[in-house]
Structures are given as C-alpha cells and as structure tokens.
Amino acid sequence: ETGVTQTPRHLVMGMTNKKSLKCEQHLGHNAMYWYKQSAKKPLELMFVYNFKEQTENNSVPSRFSPECPNSSHLFLHLHTLQPEDSALYLCASSQVTDSSYEQYFGPGTRLTVT
Amino acid sequence: GQNIDQPTEMTATEGAIVQINCTYQTSGFNGLFWYQQHAGEAPTFLSYNVLDGLEEKGRFSSFLSRSKGYSYLLLKELQMKDSASYLCAVKEANYQLIWGAGTKLIIKP
Numbered sequence: 001e002t003g004v005t006q007t008p009r010h011l012v013m014g015m016t017n018k019k020s021l022k023c024e025q026h027l028g029h030n031a032m033y034w035y036k037q038s039a040k041k042p043l044e045l046m047f048v049y050n051f052k053e054q055t056e057n058n059s060v061p062s063r064f065s066p067e068c069p070n071s072s073h074l075f076l077h078l079h080t081l082q083p084e085d086s087a088l089y090l091c092a093s094s095q096v097t098d099s100s101y102e103q104y105f106g107p108g109t110r111l112t113v114t
Numbered sequence: 115g116q117n118i119d120q121p122t123e124m125t126a127t128e129g130a131i132v133q134i135n136c137t138y139q140t141s142g143f144n145g146l147f148w149y150q151q152h153a154g155e156a157p158t159f160l161s162y163n164v165l166d167g168l169e170e171k172g173r174f175s176s177f178l179s180r181s182k183g184y185s186y187l188l189l190k191e192l193q194m195k196d197s198a199s200y201l202c203a204v205k206e207a208n209y210q211l212i213w214g215a216g217t218k219l220i221i222k223p
Contacts, residue, residue, distance in 0.1 A: 004156070042118065043157075043201070043213040090156065101205060102147070105156035 002026055004106035006091050012112045013081065021076040021109045023091030031096045032074040033103065034066060037088040049074060050096055081113045116140050118214035120202050125220045126192055134187045134217045136202035147211065148176050148187045149201040157201055160187070189219075197221045 004025045013019050025032060034046040046060045049068040063085075065077040074091055088110050092103040117139045126132040138146070145164040149157040163169055163178035163185060175188040187200055199216040206212060 040122070040215060042215045043203075043211075045210055048210070101145075101211075102159050102162060103211065105158070107156045 004091060004093055004104050006089075006106035006109055008109055009107065010110045010112075012114060013078070014114055015081060015083075017081075018077070018079040020078065021089055021091075021111075023074040023076075023106055025072055025074075025091075025093035025104070025106075027093055027095075027104060029093035029095045029104070030071055031094050031101075032068060032071070033092040033094075034074065034076050035090040035092065037090055037108070043090070046076075078111075081111075083113050086111055086113045116212050118202055118204060118212055120200075120214040120217045122215070123218045123220065125222060126189075128192055128194060128221055128223050130192050131188065131190050132192060132219065134189075134200050134202075134219065136185045136187070136214055138183050138185070138202070138204045138212070138214075140204045140206055140212050142206040143180060143204060145205045146176075146178055146185050147201075147203045147205065148185075149203065151199045151201060151216065153198070160200075192221050194221050194223070 007022045031050045033048050036044045036046055047066040063080050067075040088108045090108045091106040094101050094103045120136045145162055147162050148160040150160050151157040161176035163176050166178055166180055168175055168177045173190045178185045199218050201216045202214040203211040
C-alpha cells in the first residue's frame with residue numbers, strides 16, 4: 001500500500017448504529033487530519049493530530065470521536081449520527097516539519113446516514 | 115472573518131487556456147495551495163505559493179499577490195482529463211488550511 005488509505009469506501013448506517021472509519025498513511029508523516037466534505041461546500045476541518053496528540057477540534061459534535069493510536073493510523077468513531085452528517089469524510093496526512101505542510105489525502109469514505 | 119472565494123463553475127474548450135481565480139481574507143497567511151479533485155476521488159496537490167509571483171509547473175501555473183489577497187491557477191493546452199474541481203486553500207499560522215468551496219471546471223471538445 002502506498003499513500004493514504006481509507007476504509008470503508010462507502011458506508012450506510014442508521015441513526016442508532018455505531019461504526020468506525022479507518023485511515024492509514026504509509027508516508028512517514030507526523031500529522032493526520034479528518035475533514036468533512038459536503039456538496040458545494042468548502043472542506044471542513046474536523047480534527048488534527050500532531051505526533052499522536054490532538055491539536056485541533058473544530059467544534060465537532062461529540063457523536064464524532066477520533067482516535068489516533070500511533071502516527072500512522074487514525075480512526076473516526078461514529079454513533080447516533082444525524083442525516084445531515086451524510087458526506088464524504090476525507091483523511092489526510094502531512095509532515096509538519098516541511099515548510100509547505102502539503103497535505104496528502106485518502107480517497108474518502110462516502111457516508112450515508114438513514 | 116475568514117473567507118475564500120472562487121467561482122462555482124467554469125467551462126472551457128479543449129486545447130484552450132483557462133484562469134481560475136481565488137480571493138481570500140484570512141487572519142493569517144503562510145502560503146496558498148491549489149488542489150485538483152476529480153469526481154469521487156481524493157484531492158491531489160497541484161501548487162504552493164508563499165511569495166508573490168508566478169510559479170510554473172508544466173501546463174499549470176499559479177500566481178499569488180499577497181497585497182491583493184489574490185491568486186489564480188492557469189491551465190494551458192486544456193485536455194479532457196482536466197475536467198475536475200479545483201480547490202484553493204490558504205495556510206494560516208497553525209496547521210489549519212482554510213478552504214474555498216472549489217471551482218468545477220468543465221472541458222468541452
């Protein structure tokens with residue numbers, strides 16, 4: 001595997017379900033990100049982990065719970081979601097010591113909440 | 115407040131040139147990115163500007179004017195595969211990128 005991988009690619013869940021999204025980066029980066037992408041809206045940064053420590057939490061509802069067990073893996077735990085949470089969830093990674101902080105994205109998980 | 119503006123959609127002809135503009139108002143500035151995103155795929159990095167001027171990379175060029183809060187992405191010799199959304203993002207002083215909503219570029223034969 002190369003780059004940033006995400007599983008599953010598609011997920012349909014009911015409002016009472018609990019599921020988890022997984023992200024893995026194979027680039028040796030030290031920062032990982034969760035974004036939400038809704039149609040015709042800017043990417044919304046949800047969480048940032050730098051060296052496994054959460055550094056940003058942009059007022060995300062508690063029904064989204066991130067976990068970063070090591071610098072290569074990132075999870076997003078989902079429970080009691082709402083239909084408006086349906087979106088593409090993108091994971092990204094970067095090397096924060098690089099001057100540009102260029103972010104590399106995974107293919108995303110298309111989430112539908114019914 | 116923080117704001118990134120770019121046109122919602124543009125149409126251009128194969129073989130032609132198109133310029134996608136981006137204006138920004140942010141609390142900090144440490145560089146501007148352009149990303150390309152094909153439908154159903156991940157955004158991929160195109161360019162990064164931190165100083166004023168033009169950066170050229172093959173058929174793609176990106177320009178930045180920090181005093182005007184303005185950037186553009188110039189695509190030359192358009193190909194059908196260039197049909198995609200183009201995202202402008204500003205890096206603030208911390209890890210955060212502030213993103214525009216993207217410009218959907220449609221290439222016609």
